Amino acid sequence: MPESAPHRRPLPLIGTVGGGRSRRTCELRCGDACFHPAPNTSDNPYFGDVFAKALSRRSMLGAAVIGAGAGALGVAAPAAADRGPNRPKPAPRPTFKSVLPNNDDKVTIPNGYDQHVIVRWGDPVVPGAPAFDVENQTAEAQAEQFGYNCDYVGFHQLDENRGLLWVNHEYTNEHIMFRGYRGGASATAEQIRIAMAAHGGSLVELDRVGRTGQWRLSGGERRFNRRITTETPLTLTGPAAGHDLLKTAEDPTGTTVRGMLNNCAGGYTPWGTFLSGEENFNQYFAKAPARPEYARYGLPTGSSGRRWEGVDERFDLSRHPNEANRFGWIVEIDPLDPSAPPAKRTMLGRFKHEGATIRLAKDGRAVAYMGDDERFDYIYKFVSAKKYREGDTRHNLTLLDTGVLYVARLTGNSPEEEIDGSGALPSDGEFDGYGDWIALTSDTTSFVDGFTVAEVLIHTRLAADTVGATKMDRPEDMEASPATGKVYVALTNNSAREPGQADEPNPRGPNKHGHILEIIEHNADSAAEAFAWNVPLLCGDPEDEDTYYAGYDKSKVMPISAPDNVAFDRDGNLWISTDGQPGAMGFNDGLHVMPVEGRFRGELKTFATVPVSAEACGPLISEDNKTVFLAPQHPGDNGTFEAPTSVWPDGDFPRPSVVCIWHKGGRDVGQ
Ligand code: FEO
Numbered sequence: 001m002p003e004s005a006p007h008r009r010p011l012p013l014i015g016t017v018g019g020g021r022s023r024r025t026c027e028l029r030c031g032d033a034c035f036h037p038a039p040n041t042s043d044n045p046y047f048g049d050v051f052a053k054a055l056s057r058r059s060m061l062g063a064a065v066i067g068a069g070a071g072a073l074g075v076a077a078p079a080a081a082d083r084g085p086n087r088p089k090p091a092p093r094p095t096f097k098s099v100l101p102n103n104d105d106k107v108t109i110p111n112g113y114d115q116h117v118i119v120r121w122g123d124p125v126v127p128g129a130p131a132f133d134v135e136n137q138t139a140e141a142q143a144e145q146f147g148y149n150c151d152y153v154g155f156h157q158l159d160e161n162r163g164l165l166w167v168n169h170e171y172t173n174e175h176i177m178f179r180g181y182r183g184g185a186s187a188t189a190e191q192i193r194i195a196m197a198a199h200g201g202s203l204v205e206l207d208r209v210g211r212t213g214q215w216r217l218s219g220g221e222r223r224f225n226r227r228i229t230t231e232t233p234l235t236l237t238g239p240a241a242g243h244d245l246l247k248t249a250e251d252p253t254g255t256t257v258r259g260m261l262n263n264c265a266g267g268y269t270p271w272g273t274f275l276s277g278e279e280n281f282n283q284y285f286a287k288a289p290a291r292p293e294y295a296r297y298g299l300p301t302g303s304s305g306r307r308w309e310g311v312d313e314r315f316d317l318s319r320h321p322n323e324a325n326r327f328g329w330i331v332e333i334d335p336l337d338p339s340a341p342p343a344k345r346t347m348l349g350r351f352k353h354e355g356a357t358i359r360l361a362k363d364g365r366a367v368a369y370m371g372d373d374e375r376f377d378y379i380y381k382f383v384s385a386k387k388y389r390e391g392d393t394r395h396n397l398t399l400l401d402t403g404v405l406y407v408a409r410l411t412g413n414s415p416e417e418e419i420d421g422s423g424a425l426p427s428d429g430e431f432d433g434y435g436d437w438i439a440l441t442s443d444t445t446s447f448v449d450g451f452t453v454a455e456v457l458i459h460t461r462l463a464a465d466t467v468g469a470t471k472m473d474r475p476e477d478m479e480a481s482p483a484t485g486k487v488y489v490a491l492t493n494n495s496a497r498e499p500g501q502a503d504e505p506n507p508r509g510p511n512k513h514g515h516i517l518e519i520i521e522h523n524a525d526s527a528a529e530a531f532a533w534n535v536p537l538l539c540g541d542p543e544d545e546d547t548y549y550a551g552y553d554k555s556k557v558m559p560i561s562a563p564d565n566v567a568f569d570r571d572g573n574l575w576i577s578t579d580g581q582p583g584a585m586g587f588n589d590g591l592h593v594m595p596v597e598g599r600f601r602g603e604l605k606t607f608a609t610v611p612v613s614a615e616a617c618g619p620l621i622s623e624d625n626k627t628v629f630l631a632p633q634h635p636g637d638n639g640t641f642e643a644p645t646s647v648w649p650d651g652d653f654p655r656p657s658v659v660c661i662w663h664k665g666g667r668d669v670g671q
C-alpha cells in the first residue's frame, strides 16, 4: 500500500498572485502577463458557443473519430479504448516513499537516493572562462559562464560515460544578482549587459561518476562547451525567412538574428538536436506600435521593465518595429557542431513558445507538439513534409522547414449544463471528448483567409484566432509517452477564466491549480488530424472536491498545483514539475510522478521538492532510467541580494543550478 496521505502543515503564504507564483517571478519572467488583460480578445468562442456546431461537425469528422468508440458524441472514452486485448503494458509502479510538502531551502529527495549539484549560475562553461565573482561580475565573464534561471534540460549522450547537457537560461532576477540593485531606470548599462549575457543557453560536457547515475562537469577537453547569449548570431530558416516583416536596418536580409530570448522549455529530437522555445519575449521590448499584431503578443507601448532599449536600440520598436517579429520562435541547436549557428525554425510558428517535443509519425514524418503559454491561448502541432532518415543528420536538419502547422480545437462530449466550472464530473464520469487539428498553413499554401504563408507563421496567434481554436488554461509543456504515443499537456492555471467560461477541456473557472490533458491521436498516429482527449488530473489538494486523480483513491495521492513541465521515464510513467505551489498551496514547488496506464493510473507521488521560492524546471529522466536531472529556477526570488530568502546551493546566496538525482543502490529512478 502507498504511504498515508501527507501531513498538512499550516504553512505561511509568500506574497503571491494569480495561480501562485511570487509577484517577482511574474514581473521578471513573464513581464507581468497575469496583471494585464489576456491578449486573446478574439471572439473565438468558448465551448458553450460551439457545442451545437460540434454536434453537426461530428458527421464531418466521420469515421476517423467515430471509429474510436461509442461515447455520447461517438468518441470513445479513452480509458475504454485501452480495455481491449491490446492495451498498453503499464510501466512499473513507482515504489519510493513520497517526499512530504515542505518549505525547506534545499532539494529534498526520497530515502535511498543521492544528489549532486552539477552546474551553477556563474560556473565556467567555455574553456578558459574566468572564475565566478558575484561582487565583481562583468558581461564578458558572464558570456563565458553558466547563465541564469535554468529551465529546459536536455542530454545528448556521447557514449556510456560522457554526455552533453543543454540548459536554457530563461530570464534574470537582477535584484538577487546585484548588490544594491534598485531596478527600472536606475539599472546600470553594465548590469543590463550582464543580464543580457546571462540569457540564452549553455552546453556543457559531463562525465559519469563510476557506474552510477551521477554525472559531473567534465574536466577534459570540453570542445563542445558553448554559450548562446543575446549577442550570438542565429539564422532564420523556413518559409518566413527573408520576409519583409523580418527585415531590420541591422539585418536587411531578414535571415540573421542576434540572440534568443526567454527560452523556456524545449525538446530533444530523434536526430540528436535540441529544440528551445522563446516564450515571453515581449517583455524585452519598448514602444510598440498600437496595432493588433503587437497587442496580441502583449508587446508594451511604453518603456520596458528591463530598460534594455536604453542599451541596445533594437529593443525600441518605435525605431525598429520588425525586431519583435524576430523573436518568439522555436530554436534548433546542433550540439555536435559548435560552429553552426542555432536556427530559428519559422515553419513552427511564432507565439509564446513554451517548448517543442518531437514524436515520429507512423510513416516517419516528424511531429512537433507545442504549447503557447498564455491564458486563453492555444495548443499547436507541426507535421513535417519529409520523413526522418536514420543517420542522415544533414537531411534531418531540414525536417522542420517544410510541412503543415496545425492548431487544436477540442470538443467535449457531455452536455454544456453539466460543466458548471466547479470541477464536478459530468454524468458520463469524465471530462473528455474529441478534437481536430485545424491546418493553418503549409510551407507553400495558407489555409487562413487574409493571411499569406509568412503572415500565418509570423502572426500565428492572429491567424489561429480566426479558425475556432480552443482557448486553453495556459498550455505549457507537452510530451508524448514513449510507451503509447499519447500526448500529455500541462495546463498550468488560469485565474481569469470565469465560471461561465468553463468548458469540458478547461472545466474549472477560475482554475487555480491547473490540470493535465491527455491526447490520444487517431489510430495512434501522431500525424493524424483527429484525436480523442480526456483530463486525467485536476490538480490541487486531494482533500478538495474539485480535484481528480484519474479516479484513483485520493486518500493515497499527494497534492500538486501549477503543472508546468512534463517528462517520461523509459517505461512510460509521467513526471510533472510545478511552477506555483508556494502561492497556491503554501509549500515549495516539486517534481511528481504518476502512472498513466493500468490500475495505478492517477497514483501521484512526490519525488522531489526544490528550494525556497524556486520552481522545479527540467526535468529529464536519462535514457537508461538511472538519473533524474532537475533545474531549480529562481531560488530566493522573493528576497534581495542583501537579504536573501534562499542560500541554496552553497549557503551564501542563491544560484539557479542543475542537479542530478540517482538511487544509491543503482535502481531505476522512481523505484
Ligand atoms: Fe516559462 Fe511557461 O513557463
Ligand code: CA
Binding pocket: 412, 413, 414, 426, 428, 429, 430, 431, 432, 433, 504
Ligand atoms: Ca464527458
Ligand code: CA
Binding pocket: 264, 265, 354, 476, 477, 564, 565
Ligand atoms: Ca515552463
Ligand code: CA
Binding pocket: 564, 579, 615
Ligand atoms: Ca515555468
